[in-house]
Amino acid sequence: MTTTFNQQRTGRASTAKTIIGTGIGNAVEWYDWAIYATFTPFIASQLFSKADPASAVLSTLAIFAVGFVARPFGGFLFGWIGDRVGRKTSMTLAVGLASLGSLMIGVAPTFASVGAWASLMLLVARLVQGLAHGGELPSSQTYLSEMAPKERRGFWATLIYTSGTVGILFGTLLGAVLNMALSTEVMNAWGWRIPFLIGAAMGLYALIMRSRLHESDVFEGETTTEKRAPIWPQIVRYRKQALQVIGLTVGLTVIYYIWGVVAPSYATTALKIDRGEALWAGVVGNIVFIAALPFWGKLSDRIGRKKVLWAGAIGAAVMHFPMTWLLKDSAWQLAVSMSVMLIFIAASAAIVPAVYAELFPTSIRTVGVGVPYSICVAVFGGTAPYLQQWLGTTLQLPNLFNVYAVVLLAISAAFIFTIPETKGKDLTH
Numbered sequence: 001m002t003t004t005f006n007q008q009r010t011g012r013a014s015t016a017k018t019i020i021g022t023g024i025g026n027a028v029e030w031y032d033w034a035i036y037a038t039f040t041p042f043i044a045s046q047l048f049s050k051a052d053p054a055s056a057v058l059s060t061l062a063i064f065a066v067g068f069v070a071r072p073f074g075g076f077l078f079g080w081i082g083d084r085v086g087r088k089t090s091m092t093l094a095v096g097l098a099s100l101g102s103l104m105i106g107v108a109p110t111f112a113s114v115g116a117w118a119s120l121m122l123l124v125a126r127l128v129q130g131l132a133h134g135g136e137l138p139s140s141q142t143y144l145s146e147m148a149p150k151e152r153r154g155f156w157a158t159l160i161y162t163s164g165t166v167g168i169l170f171g172t173l174l175g176a177v178l179n180m181a182l183s184t185e186v187m188n189a190w191g192w193r194i195p196f197l198i199g200a201a202m203g204l205y206a207l208i209m210r211s212r213l214h215e216s217d218v219f220e221g222e223t224t225t226e227k228r229a230p231i232w233p234q235i236v237r238y239r240k241q242a243l244q245v246i247g248l249t250v251g252l253t254v255i256y257y258i259w260g261v262v263a264p265s266y267a268t269t270a271l272k273i274d275r276g277e278a279l280w281a282g283v284v285g286n287i288v289f290i291a292a293l294p295f296w297g298k299l300s301d302r303i304g305r306k307k308v309l310w311a312g313a314i315g316a317a318v319m320h321f322p323m324t325w326l327l328k329d330s331a332w333q334l335a336v337s338m339s340v341m342l343i344f345i346a347a348s349a350a351i352v353p354a355v356y357a358e359l360f361p362t363s364i365r366t367v368g369v370g371v372p373y374s375i376c377v378a379v380f381g382g383t384a385p386y387l388q389q390w391l392g393t394t395l396q397l398p399n400l401f402n403v404y405a406v407v408l409l410a411i412s413a414a415f416i417f418t419i420p421e422t423k424g425k426d427l428t429h
Contacts, residue, residue: 018213020209021212022091023159023163025091025140025207026160027170030163030164030165030168031168032133033098033133034167034172035175035196036067037261038279039192040265041265041269044056046111046192047110047119047122048119057269059119061386063122063126064382064386065385066127066130067126067127067382068377068379069127069378070134071131071377071382074135074136074370074374075135075373077134078090078134078366079138079367081093081135083231083363083364083366087215088143090139090366091139094132094133095203095206096203098129098203099200100200101125102125102197102199104124106193106196108121109121134378138367138374140160141357142369143213144353145427146362150425151424152301153357154298154300154351155297157350157352158293158296158351161349162290168261172279172282173279179279218362231367238360241368242371244418245373248309248352248412248419249372249376249380249412250376250411251411252348254380254381254384254405254409255320255345255408257385259323260338260342261385264334265385271327273334277331281335285335286338286342288343289342289349293349294350295350296311296312296346296347296351300351300354301423301424304423305354305421306416306419306421308347308350309347309348309412312345313409316341319344320402323337324337355419358422359419365427
């Protein structure tokens with residue numbers, strides 16, 4: 001009896017360590033990534049020339065997109081580390097590098113003091129963060145999927161977007177609080193740096209937490225020969241699965257960045273909604289998103305992955321135009337439209353970490369997911385905020401961007417037909 005109780009307690013402690021270590025690191029990564037979008041107006045005014053404010057915003061968003069260029073390289077580098085050295089090592093290095101990028105932005109000199117060097121430092125910092133984020137998601141997704149009980153893997157997979165959204169939510173709340181507590185002059189002078197410096201400190205804590213994790217049994221069970229097999233031949237061998245990752249991701253990444261990340265910033269810069277009110281609306285939307293994730297995760301463990309993926313893609317495509325039309329000039333419209341869209345986006349976001357992991361064998365699971373996923377996010381997700389701003393405010397063609405988003409969702413829905421149903425799959429085979 002005592003032995004059984006101790007084993008159960010040890011098992012619960014191990015599970016808690018896995019969830020906390022994976023979750024906090026993932027939250028820090030997403031926080032670092034998302035606060036850039038949230039604080040775009042301040043970055044544009046301080047690290048670019050103030051002569052043309054509109055151009056400064058576009059330049060800031062362009063660097064947001066350029067940061068995505070490094071993600072495929074991060075997916076390959078950290079994927080290789082994850083599949084050769086271990087998932088734990090890859091995750092730990094990724095969160096440390098992301099923290100460094102955040103620190104660089106937090107201490108960057110202004111354009112007024114050093115000119116274009118300020119913009120260059122911002123570019124380098126975003127490339128560093130892009131490299132780290134390209135490795136973080138596939139590493140943490142793979143680790144969590146391998147640690148989860150197979151009959152509850154869909155539910156466990158929701159931790160990725162739940163913890164990530166907590167990171168985004170914390171950044172959004174911090175932005176709203178700073179906007180209320182500090183004057184515009186103080187925010188422009190140094191207040192905008194606070195979130196990036198906090199991100200660097202949290203990253204250090206996450207690095208320590210992850211260094212204490214145990215490697216997954218699935219990875220440890222691989223033979224030495226399997227771990228040392230050449231990577232590129234395996235990538236070629238599983239090219240169909242890589243294409244499926246891209247197809248499943250393309251619609252989700254664009255619609256998520258539209259409604260889950262940059263909506264408050266877009267509402268402020270393009271629709272002239274009060275910055276503080278827009279940030280609070282973003283908080284409401286993200287809380288709804290967090291609440292919806294476990295529902296979809298549990299449902300996928302009962303009825304299967306494919307039905308839930310279809311519900312998310314089709315629902316988001318159907319509701320995108322109505323919610324876009326609703327969003328005009330007030331914060332309540334932003335809160336409602338974000339909430340509705342994020343409920344459907346949550347269906348795919350909740351379970352794709354499990355779906356991706358279930359498509360590949362252990363020997364190439366991290367890099368097999370990381371490279372195609374990062375390429376897709378770089379090409380489509382990274383350019384989404386810029387395209388939205390450019391088509392909507394510069395060319396006055398916002399509906400063209402909306403059509404683009406819905407078409408990508410339709411492509412993702414079509415790709416669901418090509419994947420097998422993987423609910424309850426044993427990842428050791």
